[in-house]
Amino acid sequence: MKIQSVGVIGAGTMGIGLAQNLAQTGHQVTLLDVADRILERAEAEIRKNLRMQNFFSASKSNISLELSTIEILDKIIFSTDYQQLKDVEFIVENATEKWNLKQTIYEKIDEVCPAETIFAANTSAISITRFGSVTQRPDRVIGMHFMNPVPIKPMVEVIRGYHTADATIQSAQTLLRQMGKDSIVVNDSPGFVTNRVMMLTINEAIFILQDQVATVAEIDRLFKGCFGHKMGPLETADLIGLDTILYSIEVLYESFNDDKYRPCPLLKKMVDAGLYGCKNGKGFYTYIQGQKVSD
Numbered sequence: 001m002k003i004q005s006v007g008v009i010g011a012g013t014m015g016i017g018l019a020q021n022l023a024q025t026g027h028q029v030t031l032l033d034v035a036d037r038i039l040e041r042a043e044a045e046i047r048k049n050l051r052m053q054n055f056f057s058a059s060k061s062n063i064s065l066e067l068s069t070i071e072i073l074d075k076i077i078f079s080t081d082y083q084q085l086k087d088v089e090f091i092v093e094n095a096t097e098k099w100n101l102k103q104t105i106y107e108k109i110d111e112v113c114p115a116e117t118i119f120a121a122n123t124s125a126i127s128i129t130r131f132g133s134v135t136q137r138p139d140r141v142i143g144m145h146f147m148n149p150v151p152i153k154p155m156v157e158v159i160r161g162y163h164t165a166d167a168t169i170q171s172a173q174t175l176l177r178q179m180g181k182d183s184i185v186v187n188d189s190p191g192f193v194t195n196r197v198m199m200l201t202i203n204e205a206i207f208i209l210q211d212q213v214a215t216v217a218e219i220d221r222l223f224k225g226c227f228g229h230k231m232g233p234l235e236t237a238d239l240i241g242l243d244t245i246l247y248s249i250e251v252l253y254e255s256f257n258d259d260k261y262r263p264c265p266l267l268k269k270m271v272d273a274g275l276y277g278c279k280n281g282k283g284f285y286t287y288i289q290g291q292k293v294s295d
Helices: 013-024 036-055 069-074 099-112 128-133 166-178 194-210 216-227 233-240 242-256 265-272
Strands: 005-009 028-032 076-079 090-093 118-121 141-145 155-160 182-187 286-288 291-294
Touching (some): 005 013, 013 036, 013 069, 036 069, 069 076, 090 099, 099 118, 099 128, 118 128, 141 166, 155 166, 194 265, 216 233
Parallel strands (some): 005 028, 005 090, 028 076, 090 118, 118 141, 155 182
Antiparallel strands (some): 141 155
């Protein structure tokens, strides 16, 4: 059965990409955040993304390009009111990787939404079982770790929590197929598969920079030239957001109590300085309107 209505919580980079992808594949979307100005920026960003979509072939983006910009935006409700989520079939939560914030969100939507609504955490590292524990529906809580940029990434890491039901897994995979995406189901563990490996790689690359072994550009060129990666680890960090990288590696450090996850002091310093990467124009590289302009 086709899932028709989806709530997306958090209108940051991931939420914008999700709302766009869902609307382009015919879903009714409610995009929720805490302030109108955030939602206005999200709408403007979706408009910009849609103007650029012709740069991507249908085969590369894996989504339908048949709907016009007006038709796509008409499928998205921008709201700050949780009551707008009371009738959605599926929710994907994308709030900042802070447990106290996320816990509050799950308690709210558990009250607002009917018992059959599925909650998916688009988290980098936090336990899916932990999300389920603060709801009355742990069997209907699942992890769906999307990659950025969402509309053109064909694979999603799906995470089964301790109580997640098989039917919930099947519904999540159905939604992903509707979005033009493949998925792999993994078991719940901090960082899952992708971020448990990737965060270590990025953090170690920052240590290499801090130790003056190589420059930013040299580190990234080595990964692209030697391993065929499309992006180097520091470019990837900028794309994800250095604040998100720090929050994620801190969760891994706390969860495993293992020094190999100790956040690099340079990463902490950059986040303290407000150098977040693409999202605000300056990280390891400089960006204008999301495009890298300098090394």
